[in-house]
Amino acid sequence: xxxxxxxxxxxxxxxxSSNTQRLATRDVLREEAEDNEDEDEEEHWTDLxxxxxxxxxxxxxxxxxxxxxxNAPPRGYYGNTALxxxxxxxxxxxxxxLISAGAEVDAPGGNNGNRRALHQxxxxxxxxxxxxxxxxxxxxxxxxxxxxxLDAGAKVTALPGSTAGVTALAAAASGAHRDIVxxxxxxxxxxxxxPTRHKGLTAxxxxxxxxxxxxxxxxxxAxxxxNASGSSFKGGTALHAASERGHVDVVKRLLExxxxxxxxxxxxxxxxxxxxxxxxxxxxxxxxTSRGASDTTKGGTILF
Numbered sequence: 001x002x003x004x005x006x007x008x009x010x011x012x013x014x015x016x017s018s019n020t021q022r023l024a025t026r027d028v029l030r031e032e033a034e035d036n037e038d039e040d041e042e043e044h045w046t047d048l049x050x051x052x053x054x055x056x057x058x059x060x061x062x063x064x065x066x067x068x069x070x071n072a073p074p075r076g077y078y079g080n081t082a083l084x085x086x087x088x089x090x091x092x093x094x095x096x097x098l099i100s101a102g103a104e105v106d107a108p109g110g111n112n113g114n115r116r117a118l119h120q121x122x123x124x125x126x127x128x129x130x131x132x133x134x135x136x137x138x139x140x141x142x143x144x145x146x147x148x149x150l151d152a153g154a155k156v157t158a159l160p161g162s163t164a165g166v167t168a169l170a171a172a173a174s175g176a177h178r179d180i181v182x183x184x185x186x187x188x189x190x191x192x193x194x195p196t197r198h199k200g201l202t203a204x205x206x207x208x209x210x211x212x213x214x215x216x217x218x219x220x221x222a223x224x225x226x227n228a229s230g231s232s233f234k235g236g237t238a239l240h241a242a243s244e245r246g247h248v249d250v251v252k253r254l255l256e257x258x259x260x261x262x263x264x265x266x267x268x269x270x271x272x273x274x275x276x277x278x279x280x281x282x283x284x285x286x287x288x289t290s291r292g293a294s295d296t297t298k299g300g301t302i303l304f
Contacts, residue, residue, distance in 0.1 A: 044076035052094050053085040060094055070101045079110030080120075087120035092129045105138045115171075122168045122184070125177035130168075130184075140168060140187045166201055167193045173215050174206035181218055191222045200231040201241075208238035208254065209304055211247035216254070226259040236265030236275065236303040243272040243288065244304055246281040251288070261293045266303050274300030 048068040051059035060082075064070065074080050083103040086094035095117070099105065109115040118138040121129040134140065169189040172180035181203075185191065195201050204224040207215035216238075220226065230236040239259040242250040251272075255261065262271055273293040276284035278300035285297060 044079055046072045046082070048072065048082045049074075049080060049085050052082040052091065052098065053080075053089055055086075055089060055091040055094060057093055057097065060097060064097075064101050070098055070103045071107060073107070074110040077110060080115075081107050081109070081117070083107070083117045084109050084115065084120055087117040087126070087129060087133070088124070090121075090124055090126045090129060092126070092132060095129060096132060099132070099136050105133055105136050116168075118168045119166070119171050122172040122177065122180050123175060125172070125175055125180055127177075127179050127183065130180055134183070134187055140184055140189045141193060166195070166206065167203065169193065170195075170201050170203040170206045173203040173212070173219065174201070174210055176207070176210060176212040176215055178214060178218065181215055185218075185222050191219055191224045192228060194228075195231045195235060197232045199234045201235070202228050202230075202238070204228065204238045205230055205235070205241050208247065208250050209241035209245055211242070211245060211250055213247075213249045213253060216250050220253070220257050226254050226257045227263060230265050230303070233267075234303060236270075237263045237272070239263060239272045240265050240270075240275045240303055243276040243281060243284045244279050244302065246276070246279070246284055248283055248287065251284055255291060261288060261291055266301065268299060268301060270300045270303070271296065273297060275303060278302060 045053075046068070048060065048063045048070065049072065051063060070082060072081065074084065080088060081103070083095055083098045083105065084107070086092075086098060105117055107116065109119075115123070116138070118130065118133045118140070121133055166174070167189065169181065169184045169191065170193070172184060191203060193202065195205065201209065202224070204216065204219045204226065205228070207219060226238055228237065230240065236244075237259065239251065239254045239261070240263065242254060261273075264271060271293065273285060273288045274297060276288060277297035279302065289295065
């Protein structure tokens with residue numbers, strides 16, 4: 001299995017200053033690895049995309065002066081535009097230069113999650129980069145799987161990608177980036193944007209899955225629906241997510257906020273109690289049972 005990050009061509013020159021940022025990015029993307037890696041992945045990237053990834057501003061300037069296409073589309077399964085490449089690794093100076101050269105801030109990404117530049121910046125928790133993109137017109141509510149089409153000069157937003165698409169808010173919530181969550185909400189992010197049908201998450205489900213009580217509280221205060229349905233495949237409510245992962249405090253907070261203890265998710269229509277039981281979360285099983293959950297603990301599968 002190979003993640004998006006692991007499949008990105010190696011830097012032409014070592015950049016130790018961004019090592020911490022890269023490690024954070026690797027953690028964000030590791031869970032979304034795919035079984036089949038494009039064998040020719042490294043040959044798909046343009047020189048500008050590679051320079052942007054490497055944080056090589058001088059090389060970026062040279063390529064732009066030579067007429068390099070700043071909006072060359074991502075190629076290959078793990079592709080990124082030049083701007084997305086810069087954002088993926090937190091190169092704010094490169095991102096600013098590309099935007100000034102006409103980079104499309106809402107261009108769709110490659111097939112693996114279709115992340116736009118804003119989703120990349122949110123996922124690594126780069127606040128000033130997020131602000132730069134928002135100031136440059138990035139769509140705060142765009143799903144990561146959105147496809148943009150050009151028709152007689154008009155920009156048309158299509159449906160989100162069916163696999164692992166998340167909004168910028170959900171990406172930030174997943175990483176427990178409170179400042180990014182606040183920024184997105186202040187800019188009108190939809191706290192209840194629906195998940196994609198395959199491995200998608202609402203912002204609250206993402207926070208609950210990762211056990212961030214602070215983000216869960218923030219989203220509930222912002223009006224998040226604690227009983228929002230999850231993806232039809234590999235998904236569930238926020239209570240299912242917290243129960244499966246054993247986050248006791250989050251489970252308690254969700255129940256206090258009206259989460260349905262008998263909510264059904266997945267093809268087998270399992271309850272949060274079954275999710276906790278199948279993952280061996282005995283403390284959650286006892287908690288849910290004490291709060292009135294039905295005593296059916298068998299028959300569950302891992303949803304997330």
